[in-house]
Amino acid sequence: LFLFHQEVVSEESEEESNGVNLMEFSDEILLHILSYVPCTDLVLNVRRTCRKLATLCLDKSLTHTVLLQKDYKVNKDKVKQLMRDIGKEIYQLNMAGCYWLPSSTIDHVTRCKNLVKLNLSGCHVTSLRLSKMLSSLQHLRSLAIDVNPGFDASQLSSECKATLSRVSELKQTLYTPSYGVVPCCTSLEKLLLYFEILDRSREGFMLSGQLMVGESNVPHYQNLRIFYARLAPGYVNQEVVRLYLAVLSDRTPENLHAFLISAPGSFAETGATKNLLDSMARNVRLDALQLPKAWINGSGLLQHLKFNNPFYFSFSRCTLSGGHLIQRVINGGKDLKSLTSLNLSGCVHCLAPESLFRKAEDDIDSSILESLVVSCCNLRHLNLSAAHHHSSESIGNHLCQLLSRLKHLLSLALPVCSITDVGASVEKPPSTPNLVPQTFGRKVRIGVQTYPRNLGDQTNQKIESSVFWALMGSLRFLETLEIIGSSFSSAMPRNEPAIRNSLPPCVRAQSVGDSEVAAISQLTYLQSLTLAQLPNILTGSGLVNIGLQCQHLRTLSLANLGMMGKVVYMSALMDMLKHCKCLRDLRLEQPYFCAGAQFFQALSHCSSLQRLCIVSRSGTLQSDAVMSFMASCLEVIMCHMFMGESLTVCKNLQQSIVRSFQAERPALNVVIFPLLHEDLTEVIRDVPMRHLDEITLFKSRVAEEPPNLWW
DSSP, X not given: OHHHHHHHHHHTOGGGOSSOOGGGSOHHHHHHHHTTSOHHHHHHTGGGSOHHHHHHTTOHHHHSEEEOTXXXXXXXXXXXXXXXXHGGGOSEXXXXXXXXSOGGGGGGGGGOTTOSEEEOTTSOOOHHHHHHHHHTOTTOOEEEEEEOTTOOGGGOOHHHHHHHHHOOEEEEEESSSOOTTGGGOTTOSEEEEEEOOOSBOTTSOBOOOOOOTTOOOOOOOTTOOEEEEEEOSSHHHHHHHHHHHHHHHHSOOTTOOEEEEEOOSOOOOXXXXXXXXXXXXXXXXXXXXXXXXXXXXXXXXXXXXXXXXXXXXXOTTOOOOHHHIIIIISTTTOOOTTOOEEEOTTOTTTTXXXXXXXXXTSBOOHHHHHHHHHHTTTOOEEEOXXXXXXXXXXXXXXXXXXXTTOTTOSEEEEEGGGSSOTTOOSSSOOOOTTOOOSSSOSOOOTTSOOSOSSGXXXXXXXXXXXXXXXXXXXXXXXXXXXXXXTTOOOSOOSSXXXXXXXXXXXXXXXXXXXHHHHHGGGOTTOOEEEEEOOTBOSSOHHHHHHHHHOTTOOEEEEESOSOSSSOTXXXXXXXXXXXXXXXXXXXXXXXXXXXXXXXHHHHTTOTTOOXXXXXXXXXXXXXXXXXXXXXXXXXXXXXXXXXXSOHHHHHHHHHHHHHXXXXXXXXXXXXXXXXXXXXXXXXXXXXXXXXXXXXXXXXXXXXSSOTTSOX
């Protein structure tokens, strides 16, 4: 922004400039350039530089939609001034995840009289403030809010309820058992519910799923088109969602075309839910479907459900066989070009004809995958992780070869064992000079390069002839890639103590290592990369290639690469980070990780970095190195480190970071805590949901939700 100001000032006078005058560009070009500048900077800074920009910065194309959800530098005063200057011009306002803004900030939203869409997820809003704000927003049609403990629907005014009665889209995140504002929304067409209710209070008391006395139990679903519910672990969340579903089971909306429930673990089917599903099978045609695994496993439900032009299916963790998938979902291999997103994560038998006598490690049936690829040729998002998808030795029928036909893929998640060449030897991994041995032998000096610096130095021609190399070469426009070990589990689950022991990798995955990682560097437009449990990482040389070639990389997550006794890829990682100028989010999970001066010095080259999370059993850190890193990387607003240090060391460092940088970075969120401490779950519950869901907790995110579910 400073450079932009400087150029504008210098270009106003032709005598002071020998180059092209920025102000001579057409308004259309300037508006396109300005669209990449945060709205707060446009209105509060850029428009004050010259008369032309003063006019352009207030153009309707720039003020119609205001996005503050990841503007981590915005504060209460900036929001107040922004609403004063352009409040009446704002029709869509997104403040999702602005957890650092005080609740009084919401009062200024009342100036936006013409608001049609408003997202306040993650913001602090009381019942009274919500009532006051909504009473003045008569044009509102789309709303996203949180329902926290203490919410009282009886405090909502009649004017507020009148506004809610006109709302057609509602996203509600529940932290307490409640209907929230759902009963007031009598015109609902889209309802998104996120259940984040904990089973125990901070004092240790068990919570109940019963709603507050006096709450209406008659949500209005008659116009509903989209119903989506995502449950965090816990029985209370299951109890509350059943209350929301009870009304649906009595009368299924005729226009319902998307029904999605994402529930971890076991979520048993009841008589009411069975009646609901039977009613859906008789009365509606769906375009999107996701159900708890217990509702699908062993039932003939899919055989009776009718689909129109489906765009999203999720059968995550279901025991659905490939035979049923082909026959009941894609109609025996018929045209299903409308399907753009498919989640088969944890669906261990989905590429086998039947599951009754099959072992999870048996080879897949390539004809099933081929039918899927041919029928769903327009897939953009595909998740096949958390399963053993082993290809047979049949020529041309490898999983990677079949997936290479999906030219429209934008995101892909695969298990590590699925990308190995069938003929690869597990006992004899590819020989590469100067490799670190996979034993607990003598240590290798970190300061010495022990890996080839680029692909030209790797003389192994087998790399470029591998099926995974060919797959990466065919998916040139892929933006998100996840390669996750089928038996991998993070050391930091949601509501439980840290996991101390991890399961060994699949035998087929033993040969996957540096060369496969190097193949990923062909993805020029890659923005997000997750690599977990790749056992044959010996030097990490492929990471350097990715850093050099994937210049659009914004999110990087690495977990349990190579041997577990020491971080054999540290030198390559540090070299990689020096090239990641666009990297914003970095998550590292590795036992014995040393977050020292050399690591943080390399990380300081990532000038765009905003969020850092390190999870390391028996890991160590250097407090002075962390402080120096925070001082040099001015964009960092989240630092989560769960290591093997003592509680005293962690607390002192956390307090030092907050004391030194909180004033300059209002959104700063710092959590430094021993990974194996018994109070870890209590610490986790205070982490803002945005960070917890997007980076701190490990999970596969490909096709996790339908595309464009919310804005």
